[in-house]
Amino acid sequence: MTGPLYGLFSQSWRRMISVSNLNKSYSHPDMVLKDVSFKVKKGEFVYLSGPSGAGKTTLFRLLFADLKPDSGQIEVDGLDLMRAQPSRIARLRRRMGIVFQDYKLIPNYTVFDNVALALEIAGTPRRLIQKTVWQVLKVVGVERQLDRLPPQLSGGEQQRVAIARALVNDPQLILADEPTGNLDYEIANEIMNIFNYINSQGATVVMVTHNRALLQRFKRKVFYLDQGILQAYVWPD
Template sequence: MIEMQDVWKTYPNGTVALQGIDVRIKDGEFVYVVGPSGAGKSTFIKLMYREEKATKGQIVLNTFQLSRLKERQIPYLRRKIGVVFQDFKLLPRLSVYENVAFAMEVIEAPKKVIKSRVMEVLDMVRLKHKVRSLPDELSGGEQQRVAIARAIVNNPDMIIADEPTGNLDPETSNEIMSILHDINRRGTTIIMATHNRDVVNSMRKRVIAIEAGRIVRDEQKGEYGYED
């Protein structure tokens, strides 16, 4: 569960990115975060994994009080969260297997556990046949599937996806969404910032719309609601 109470974010240059955010997301939900460019969507999701820190207000993620979190505690928070980015952020000199395994090596998981779990999640994203490939040998959709495998390999409570279909064609976007839907059905909370109207309208989930730093709409089984 994640809860924000009267959350504000002001950047050092004076830009107010978020103002008075109140929201509660339950375990196991699938939530789209939509809105115009510059509305505050990225800031909203970065606050959840402490890439950014709120200027004012309270953010609680399960047992973590994010406003009181010390720097040394942030890695423990992030073990509970998997993050998927639009530009994949894969390590270019590591194979598919090594990119995913790296996330487990960081938390010092045993080698036997790493091998078993990495192969399990690569099977889940349908990439077992690409274990030895380097990122530049993969299509954009395959790279994003590796990024998803890396995000879920440590069994996080939550996946935060920032425009995960932004660089992908419609068919590949549908494949990525199918995988995210499967992960959600297994009980993982998914929060996804997106500009993809077709994805939002075809897979109806909760929609939180942000404009000028405020939540202006919060609907179950909502629509995208913006012109392209």
């Protein structure tokens, strides 16, 4: 159904993520996620938090179909991840910026090439790639390392390259798993300012963090995961 009445019947056009009754276990019998449900509106910035081993990365991976749940529904930007064709999922991922907890940089590609790859896949002209990659590396503060290989960088520098790679194609949805985990206070603040800016420009952001100081400094809705159960709360002012 389309047209002005559509909004009366469905709010789905305003939702970026809709997860319902999600269950996930690995090979062992313990459930990692138990009946998890939550929604994220378009343009929202939310945290996913909880203790180590709570299932944050598991939930994060489910959000871009890197894992399949045992049961439940996951819809991202209107796409049902359980039913969608692989080509539709690939297209959706191109509109996402994903920052992995372990960075997943290509070790034998330079910093420049790691970040340029997403633009090359999208068929961006070479000159525009040069300019855009340099700009985004400058934003995260690793433009001087552009010719180096990831193993020649510090942990914090690798993390910033991983963030640059996630931002370079102007994503509508950013999923970031502990993107400030290896950064000191000042750089973590700068990275938060970058995410805040991108969010103010319309991107939806889901950020995994168990950094309580960060949660307190930049107050947002928090989805808290503990022993497989997800609860939402808002920091008091």
